[in-house]
Amino acid sequence: MKIVRLTCVVLSMMCIMLCCSSCVSSYQLNQTAIVQAIGIDKENELFQVTFQIYSPKGAGASTAIDTSKNNSSIVTGSGETLAAAVRAATQKQGKVIFTGHNRILVIGRLLAQEGIENIFSYFNRNALTRQNVQVLMAENTAEEIVTTNIEQGILAAETIRNLIENTQTNGKIYECPYFELSKNMNLYHGASAMPVIAKEAQTSSDNNQEEGQGGGGGDIPSVAQIKVEKTAIFNDYKLCAELDEEQTRGLLFLKDEIQKTILVANSPNTGKCSIDIYSCQTKLEPVITGQTLSFVLKGKIKASLDEVIAFEDGTMTAQDIVTLEEACKEIIQQEAQRAFTTIVNQNQSDILYLENMVLKKDKHFWEKHQEEFLQMLKEISLQTELDFQIDRSGLETNEYI
Secondary structure: OHHHHHHHHHHHHHHHHHHHHHHOOOOOHHHEEEEEEEEEEEEOOEEEEEEEEEOOOOOOOOOOOOOOOOOEEEEEEEEOOHHHHHHHHHHHHOOEEEOOOOOEEEEOHHHHHHOOHHHHHHHOOOOOOOOOOEEEEEOOOHHHHHOOEOEOOEOHHHHHHHHHHHHHHHOOOOOOEHHHHHHHHHHOOOOEEEEEEEEEEEEOOHHHHOOOOOOEEEEOOOEEEEEEEEEEEEEOOEEEEEEOHHHHHHHHHHOOOOOOEEEEEEEOOOEEEEEEEEEEEEEEEEEEEOOEEEEEEEEEEEEEEEEEOOOOOOOOOHHHHHHHHHHHHHHHHHHHHHHHHHHHHHOOOOOOOHHHHHHHHOHHHHHHHOOOHHHHOOOOOEEEEEEEEEEEOOOOOOOOO
16 A cells, blocks of 8 residues: 555656646757847837847867957847847847846937836846846947947956946946836836946957958957946936936935945145045935925945145144035035936936835825825925044044044
């Protein structure tokens, strides 16, 4: 009897394994195009999709790829919908387009101006969409960015992703992973923000003379520089404004996302000084007085004095440190105010989650003004209450930590 039961258990497990294995999608590596970057544009009512495909060039027995060559190829497709454009690219490539390892998603400017709601409709339904994909807006076209060879032998997608992640610590680049962008778009009236990436002048390369570009899988031709200096602001799924570097830092102060940054401040005695912020905690809070709504940015910030350009009398006093602290608070106040004015007052984009803050602060006030809340944003003011300390000044009277 025990043998019969054991046999039944084994057969049952085998059936379950067979059923499960039949439900799992499989990909043959030699029949799969592994996508590293996706660019999406729209032109003449058609979606244009550009895929950067990982396509290593063999270098011999010692290494899997030849770092002296471009290790990517480009596949493009167009269609009336994004899904149709992807299908067209698949037909050109002759392989399965696999986006499970995609690193970046670049959106063209014209598409951003028209609206990007359809993009999220497609990617949210795609089981292979990685939630940590970095999303950017191109200064011009997404194709221009995705087809650019930024560093010889290194995938452009990897270089761009590293640029965003590594330079975010300078306090002037807004990082935008897909999961955050999708959440914000769905919950806050299509409002969100993303970095703007632009291509600079390209340089010649001997390798460029050998390799060309083709819509069906040619090599990426140019070696160029890229830069990220602005932040795109969206409202109702459409591009509505762009922030410069100082406004972007102001936005990061408002969202408590400053890790490290350097301020250049002036005082009458010391001249220009480099102030290195190494600790920053800020919080944006609503202030409700009767039927009047405003916001206050509170913060506790610590910094070190990294460099002094010139002294008038050759000495630095404790009062000079106090003067520099006040100058730094003024810089932060101005940058935060500029960002707040552009985002909130001028474009009514709720990427700061102001409505949610008001709901948590005073539910009755929110219920009364819910319908006209976005219109209220035009008149809302911002104050600052900052505690800024330079506790690593290098003064002999101070302990240098």
